[in-house]
Amino acid sequence: MTEWDLVVTAREQVARDVVALTLGRPDGGDLPQWTPGAHLDLLLGPDLVRQYSLCGDPADRSGLRIAVQREPDGRGGSRQVHDRLTPGATVTVRGPRNNFALVAAARYLFIAGGIGITPIGPMVAAADAAGADWRLVYGGRSRATMAFADALREKYGDRVTLCPQDETGLLDLPGLLGRPEAGMLVYCCGPEALITAVEQHCLGWPPGCLHVERFTPASGVDGVDTTVEVELSISGQTLTVPPGTPILQAVEEAGVQVLSSCREGTCGTCETTVLAGVPDHRDSLLTEEERAAGDTMMICVSRARTPRLVLEL
Template sequence: MTDSPFNLVVSGRHVTADDVVSLELRDPSGSPLPVWLPGAHLDLELGDGLIRQYSLCGDPADRDTYRIGVLWEAESRGGSHYVHEKLFPGAAVIARGLRNHFEFLEAERYLFIAGGIGITPLLPMIAVASSRKAQWRLVYCGRSRASMGFRADLDAYPAENVTLYPRDETGRADMADVVAWWEPGTLVYCCGPERFLSAVEKACAAMPLETLRVERFTPREMTAPTLTGSFELVLARTGATVAVPPNRSILEVLLDHGVDVDYACEEGTCGSCETSVLAGKVDHRCSVLSAEERAAQDLMMVCVSRSAEEILTLDI
């Protein structure tokens, strides 16, 4: 991974719900932090080579502080436990990247759908939509009211704009009913666990491709690749051609050949390894690109996505 690292220090820590902490991060020297827009996430190095991505959920106009929210997960792959057990005020942490594959676009109306900690990237979007006087609605689902983080942030908005679905009180939300609020001109932004996102995607299946924008915290379930054999990868900038066998990723092959590629998660969720496609058809296997972006066939995440044809040409 070649992103330039930068240092941060935990300047504040707050419990916003059962098992949810909010961290405030600052530059140790007091310098202004890099600019970000709603939908952006940050990579944090959490020891022993572990890197995790967290959505920024504060105010983009605040150049002094980044804010993230982290859920304690019993089945954590390491990131959740590290944050909850080790990142207290004064702790140092190394950050990389500041990426946005969940870009907040201008629209007439917005439907925001959050599942649990998936509320985090939506908070700055809601603030912007409200400041623009756009029509918007938030549907926020969680196990219980006590488990739903950042509810205090939502108190600033009209009650009719915010609908809570604590599962222990209401049962699971019917996504067909939730998306019934949609009409042409509405963008749908959704973040949450995989089962939740799948239900939203199913409910939005008949909408135009550009309508639904989703951010995943964990990778999609992998299906069998379109092309089961090897394929040729053409590196357009050098004219070199390399073979990608079925048991290796494009990223691994590129690194073996000394090609400098940004990467972090290696599971198709962070967007670090985004690469332009010049020719060929991509078998998209990432959890980053929208349906519209997949259909365009001009970008791919080389850590997990593959070629759907025998030759693929990349802008490398």
């Protein structure tokens, strides 16, 4: 995937500890097209690559907008953005790439928690423009921490329900999801606890109704590592990957370049075609249908259910 340098053309404080940045080309030219749910990779330093959802207008080719929440106890990406990316600063990016695309439907329920509003905002705009029946329920610790809350409420009125936890408590998921609704798609992004709860409440819904995007790996996706033989069809190499060594690491050590970012199974950058063998999926991205197909895998975290895999690398 192509990398290029963009410049910060605007910076705005949109909530407590949340800044929105607009990134543009130094020459002022058009930027790539994107669709709601897409994100950018920001290359913030050696081995420091972070993904941030685009939250602007897809029709605006002059700038790509992201919003980043400072995480004092994080791994350093948000601190780099908040402390270094001021107007005029340059940052290297990859993308846009979309693992959370909005599927056409007549009805939607959007559920956002905290900074999870970033990919949901453009989806709401697209659903509204398409004339769909939709509702957004947006929760956060307090109103002061909820980015874009006032703008969304002002633009869409009662179709947006704001739920600051210090005023209303936790989101009423049983009330929202207790009964499956025909023809409705549910889109959710936010903290892992929220996504896990939404998934539990949607167990009785028809397959394919729920779409989620995680910022951190899903819980309960670990497995038992065994030695696996990995054949690389393009390079012609065959690798023996021992327990405890990610397939991605073994491939890189063999001198084969693979794009990667999160190394946690959340971003999709290292997605690789599987030509033979059965993957043991441990990512937080693929749908159940995609897992069952077994023709692609995230080699940063996933392994194999068979003694051998053949990958298109």
